[in-house]
Amino acid sequence: MLFSPALTKLVESLRRLPGIGPKTALRLTFFILSMRSGEVEEMAKALVEARQKVKQCSRCRNLTEEELCPICQDSRRDSALLCIVQEPRDILVIEKTGQFRGLYFVLHGALSPVEGLGPDELKIPLLLQRLKEGVIEEVIVATNPNVEGDATAYYLAGLLKPLGIRVTRIGFGLPVGGDLEYADELTMARALEARREITS
């Protein structure tokens, strides 16, 4: 190796991050080395602290430092409406729209035998327990619009409909508007096929 062991170690750690290739890792490393040492210490502390303090909300599995996340604590939110998402970042996307006033449940994935993710790994029993409290009337399944996301939506619909809960489906990643003659054709065609109402 051309570089010192400490430097190489840093490059290797950064490379573990998603979307960071060897070149970017090296660039970040050089940048970090050019920072003031106080700044670097702060950054390192932030990493460790976040990892130690942030955990899953015991109700919705969103990321939080407390027992309950701010959304679950907010009594003004509509507790009859629940949105199920795959990842905590999906909550940010939905919250940005300002259109949704209900609560959430985060699966941290979608059903995928190939990745070893089944109902237990997604903590679906925890979700069921919550639904059985009887407050929630409608569930919106906002898993990704792919095979695994759809499988999860069907699975949830099969589980929840017998409980008398209304289940609907929305998808992310669908371009909206857009006048591109070609770009949206596939999306449009799929949307027109109207397979977004879920039956189990």
Added chain:
Amino acid sequence: MFIKELHLLNFRNYEREELQFEPGICVIRGDNGQGKSNLLEAIYCLCFARSFRNYKENDLVRWDTPYYYLRGTIFLQQRFYKLEVGYEAQKKRKVIKIDGKVVKRAGLEGRCPLVCFVPEDLELIRRGPEERRRFLDREISQLYPLYGDWLSRYNRVVYQKNRALKENWHSAHSGEFLKVWNKQLIYFGSRIIKQRAHAVAAWGKLAARNYSLLFNKGPRLQIKYVTFLNKDLLAAQPEEIEAAFKARLAAAAAEELQRGFSLVGPHRDDLSFLLDEREARRYASHGQQRSAVIALKAAQLQHYNQQKEKPVFILDDVFSELDAQRRQECFNLFKDAGQVFLTMTKKEAGFATFRQQFAVPSVFHVQRGRARREE
């Protein structure tokens, strides 16, 4: 349709090349290993944003360069389209543009009439069912815009379902767990089946006629789509196919659980060639088998013509594989295409006669990743 312009940047062994084409026949000549097939591959890739050979995307990028970029103009449905395909090897990121606008889908897949003919196709009848399925999928995804999307989702479902069956996921989660995969298997699978049935029926009819024109008094060619549903698939409504599929899955459920993989679905389909009602795979001569494939290729070209657009026809190395008779059969196909690209090596004896017969309008000479027009 025809290709008017093609610019290549770091594509295979082409560093930078700009070419102009006309409708009609275009011969790509050159010695082995100079870049003839690569040029055809670039034309295909411009239209469909992937290779017609089964290669990985990164293989298309010129060695030691970070990306490839193709730009071209094609004439389609009475107007010109500017197409661009760029691919960055390290990020595995592909950008496709049509008339300068980024599109999400695979280029013009499903709306670009293009038929390609490669030496492996000649052995279609002799090869295994998975090769014939790959042939079907490649050709049909070029025909219907949604087919490629259905197929990739379908394959993903089969992959997930097989894992679920193999690892006994159902035992922990009751039948509900398999149901969510089967539901999608039925949804995408039925659409694939219907599209395959339609395409093969259309091609089969035309191919039968082509074959009988080639050999009057010869055996009768039939091309049949073989799937697990005993239904008139052409007449059936999508819901009927779904219902039949569902019933077959239910009947096979116990066996699937026991054997640990997915037993029912179009991932096990095949294409059957019959000569006078007998399996060509088992009884026909090698020459008859190849003529049957040529008749099928002709049918594909004619099928596009029925949809009122003369297709582009790409032939890579096919001629060197054929005897004089079948070469002539192939030449006859050219009248059904709007533009033909074919490769020939320098040594090829047929070129002189070919030139006489067709008064070939353009010939490109390829050498070490450069293409020069021969006057």
